[in-house]
């Protein structure tokens with residue numbers, strides 16, 4: 001499950017988001033900064049938000 005891709009453009013996985021949260025990310029913007037997910041087409045914003053809430 002952790003290797004599920006959340007952002008297709010950057011290949012960011014659930015695990016990458018977990019690491020970002022462990023390192024202090026608390027918002028979707030923090031996740032974008034830490035992983036570059038959501039910085040290409042923004043098509044994954046909803047997915048990023050959902051995953052962030054699951055991980056928090």
Ligand code: FES
Pocket residue numbers: 006007008009010037038039040041042043044045
């Ligand atoms: S799918 Fe995440 S930036 Fe395109």
